[in-house]
Amino acid sequence: MEPGETAIKDTSNDLRLGQVQLHQEVELISIDLPDDQAEPFFERGFLPGCRICPVRSSPSGDPIVNIDGSQMAIRRETANCLCVRTLSDL
Amino acid sequence: MSTSDENAHLEKVAETTGKIPLVALAGAPNSGKTTLFNRLTGLRQKVANYPGVTVEKHIGELRSNGQVVADLVDLPGIHGFSARTLDEKITKDVLEGHVEGIRKPDAIVMVTDSTRLESQLMLVEQILELNLPTLLVLNMSDELQERGGSVNAEALAERLGIRVVWTNGRTGEGTEKIMAYISEIKSGNSTSATVSGRLKRSTHPKKLPVLERFSERKKAVKEVVSEAKFVPPEPSATSGYLDSLVLHRIWGPIIFFTVVLFVFQSIFTWAAPLMDGIELLIETSGVWLSRVLPDTWLKSLLVNGIWAGVGSVVVFLPQILILFLFIGILEDSGYMARAAVIADRLMYRIGLQGKAFLPLLSGYACAVPAILSARTIEDDRDRLATIFVTPFMTCSARLPVYVLLIAAFIPNEPFLGTFLNQRAGVLILLYALGIVAAIMTAFILKRTLLKAEPSAFIMELPPYRLPSLQTLGLRLLDRSRIFLLRVGKIIFSVTIILWILTQFPRTEFGPPDIEESALGQIGHIIEPAIEPLGFDWRIGIGLITSLAAREVIVGTLGTIYGIETADEESLDLQSALQESLSFPAAIGLLVFFAFALQCMATVATVRRETGGWKWASFQFFYMLALGYFGALVAFNIF
Numbered sequence: 001m002e003p004g005e006t007a008i009k010d011t012s013n014d015l016r017l018g019q020v021q022l023h024q025e026v027e028l029i030s031i032d033l034p035d036d037q038a039e040p041f042f043e044r045g046f047l048p049g050c051r052i053c054p055v056r057s058s059p060s061g062d063p064i065v066n067i068d069g070s071q072m073a074i075r076r077e078t079a080n081c082l083c084v085r086t087l088s089d090l
Numbered sequence: 091m092s093t094s095d096e097n098a099h100l101e102k103v104a105e106t107t108g109k110i111p112l113v114a115l116a117g118a119p120n121s122g123k124t125t126l127f128n129r130l131t132g133l134r135q136k137v138a139n140y141p142g143v144t145v146e147k148h149i150g151e152l153r154s155n156g157q158v159v160a161d162l163v164d165l166p167g168i169h170g171f172s173a174r175t176l177d178e179k180i181t182k183d184v185l186e187g188h189v190e191g192i193r194k195p196d197a198i199v200m201v202t203d204s205t206r207l208e209s210q211l212m213l214v215e216q217i218l219e220l221n222l223p224t225l226l227v228l229n230m231s232d233e234l235q236e237r238g239g240s241v242n243a244e245a246l247a248e249r250l251g252i253r254v255v256w257t258n259g260r261t262g263e264g265t266e267k268i269m270a271y272i273s274e275i276k277s278g279n280s281t282s283a284t285v286s287g288r289l290k291r292s293t294h295p296k297k298l299p300v301l302e303r304f305s306e307r308k309k310a311v312k313e314v315v316s317e318a319k320f321v322p323p324e325p326s327a328t329s330g331y332l333d334s335l336v337l338h339r340i341w342g343p344i345i346f347f348t349v350v351l352f353v354f355q356s357i358f359t360w361a362a363p364l365m366d367g368i369e370l371l372i373e374t375s376g377v378w379l380s381r382v383l384p385d386t387w388l389k390s391l392l393v394n395g396i397w398a399g400v401g402s403v404v405v406f407l408p409q410i411l412i413l414f415l416f417i418g419i420l421e422d423s424g425y426m427a428r429a430a431v432i433a434d435r436l437m438y439r440i441g442l443q444g445k446a447f448l449p450l451l452s453g454y455a456c457a458v459p460a461i462l463s464a465r466t467i468e469d470d471r472d473r474l475a476t477i478f479v480t481p482f483m484t485c486s487a488r489l490p491v492y493v494l495l496i497a498a499f500i501p502n503e504p505f506l507g508t509f510l511n512q513r514a515g516v517l518i519l520l521y522a523l524g525i526v527a528a529i530m531t532a533f534i535l536k537r538t539l540l541k542a543e544p545s546a547f548i549m550e551l552p553p554y555r556l557p558s559l560q561t562l563g564l565r566l567l568d569r570s571r572i573f574l575l576r577v578g579k580i581i582f583s584v585t586i587i588l589w590i591l592t593q594f595p596r597t598e599f600g601p602p603d604i605e606e607s608a609l610g611q612i613g614h615i616i617e618p619a620i621e622p623l624g625f626d627w628r629i630g631i632g633l634i635t636s637l638a639a640r641e642v643i644v645g646t647l648g649t650i651y652g653i654e655t656a657d658e659e660s661l662d663l664q665s666a667l668q669e670s671l672s673f674p675a676a677i678g679l680l681v682f683f684a685f686a687l688q689c690m691a692t693v694a695t696v697r698r699e700t701g702g703w704k705w706a707s708f709q710f711f712y713m714l715a716l717g718y719f720g721a722l723v724a725f726n727i728f
Contacts, residue, residue, distance in 0.1 A: 059340075078547055
């Protein structure tokens with residue numbers, strides 16, 4: 001990309017956090033939620049560029065991730081609103 | 091630093107005179123802030139409410155050599171100042187001096203969990219912008235070291251331009267440094283402590299949209315921690331191991347149910363003897379009072395009104411204390427967060443969320459503190475729905491009513507072999523009835539009145555930590571205080587009002603017979619309405635008096651049937667009931683109490699927490715209707 005050019009984002013094919021395998025570190029691209037629902041995530045460090053690593057699943061299959069040294073449990077449906085990319089894509 | 095705005099706020103006096111400085115403790119949740127606050131203030135603290143809102147104000151005194159050095163206010167744990175949640179809004183307002191009844195703090199002690207420094211420092215920029223003397227506390231120093239992390243405190247101090255100290259909340263190490271800092275703060279315009287904290291940023295904060303603001307802040311924080319050579323610690327091995335059990339697909343739910351059952355069992359096994367003891371005490375002292383005092387209306391007021399009223403409140407303390415002790419241990423150890431995760435999927439299906447687990451569980455002791463604990467639920471609609479269904483949880487006050495009616499009407503015979511007897515079976519069914527009602531109500535609410543887009547759920551799982559005894563003890567004191575004062579006050583005043591209604595209209599011999607009294611007349615007035623349920627005017631009076639608190643009906647029925655010192659185990663009262671209630675009506679009465687909101691204290695609490703009468707009255711009438719129809723159905727099918 002040339003400097004100044006902005007990429008048009010097509011998020012439909014992006015990897016979602018809910019699909020990431022355990023212990024695979026990924027990087028957050030964007031959060032597909034309205035501002036007021038996304039803010040709690042921003043506050044807790046879920047910002048574009050941050051590293052997230054799922055460490056386990058809850059008994060009902062909701063991912064528990066490591067981010068900035070904290071552990072967060074996210075509902076499956078919510079995790080599918082977080083667009084991420086695996087580090088090997090960089 | 092002084093502006094006319096600030097001067098105006100300096101006029102506002104907090105709990106003491108303006109000469110004593112006010113220092114605020116701020117920080118993220120799970121930073122050990124409250125444990126430090128408790129260490130600094132000990133028993134010299136009190137809880138109130140910020141005016142007009144439901145956020146609790148924790149203020150305490152810091153003393154040194156018997157002298158008050160400063161007032162401390164423990165602000166709610168927050169992640170930012172977005173004002174999206176009430177906690178964040180209040181914290182910001184207090185720090186800016188906009189809250190009535192508490193003046194602008196003279197300094198801020200910002201407590202951080204040093205093991206998660208990078209995320210915890212996100213708050214520091216906004217704190218520094220307030221331009222108050224600030225101390226940064228790196229808490230959990232032992233954990234940071236144990237897990238191989240480190241940070242250069244001096245470099246951090248220089249970069250931020252404020253003082254930085256290490257503490258270990260668990261042992262109390264380092265608390266003296268906080269005290270030393272606070273001692274230097276003078277009330278008013280003092281700038282003796284460094285104030286010019288600065289977090290360099292390239293763009294101006296307020297103009298940016300949400301995401302950009304946070305990203306900029308994050309960038310700035312990253313620079314700070316890298317200059318301070320922050321080495322993040324390894325993840326806690328113990329927590330990881332515990333979580334692999336606690337959140338295991340199979341073991342997780344098993345552990346969860348075991349824990350819940352254990353908490354319940356504690357009510358029945360351990361609270362019971364204590365409650366019996368208290369009841370005995372109240373009874374004997376009541377009898378003594380009765381003998382000692384001359385036979386006047388004052389004696390009646392004291393013994394039958396006030397003393398009985400006090401007794402009916404105090405008798406619940408053992409249950410409430412034991413239950414909240416266990417809940418406190420679960421919360422402080424970090425288990426509660428995991429429980430909320432396990433419960434979330436189920437709660438979500440019925441229209442609530444994982445964090446509703448705590449209020450619902452607490453509701454088994456008493457709905458009032460349970461409703462207060464619903465504050466942790468950020469989503470408004472989820473919170474409202476949780477508050478709405480919490481009173482369906484079988485609270486301690488329902489038990490005397492259940493026990494009385496079950497003893498009078500259910501035979502003490504085995505049910506499923508010798509394992510379960512019929513009485514226990516009915517009790518369990520009544521508990522289940524409450525749960526079913528709660529589930530269905532939540533489900534319907536979330537699909538109709540409180541319908542919303544599915545909310546995003548995120549739950550922080552703090553590392554497992556050993557609860558601090560001091561914090562546990564203080565919180566227990568706090569919960570009992572809430573119960574005794576708020577609930578107690580209301581039960582007490584309604585009991586007095588009801589007592590007054592029994593005293594009029596007076597006859598030439600003194601107070602009227604219960605049937606002729608104002609209360610009795612009210613009972614007669616509502617009799618037609620409750621006749622379809624198999625109830626007569628006597629039960630009607632009981633229903634009215636139990637509006638104060640459910641268990642009051644036991645004493646009322648005792649009075650109506652002329653039985654002295656009646657309680658739920660009184661055989662005389664049981665036989666009296668057997669004569670005036672048929673079996674189906676008795677079942678109906680049980681169902682009524684399972685559903686109806688016979689508790690003014692709960693109504694008052696809901697009104698406070700929801701900011702008005704709309705939801706409180708809707709809840710009251712909804713539960714009353716459910717109780718009425720439930721009793722009607724029961725009366726007709728048995």
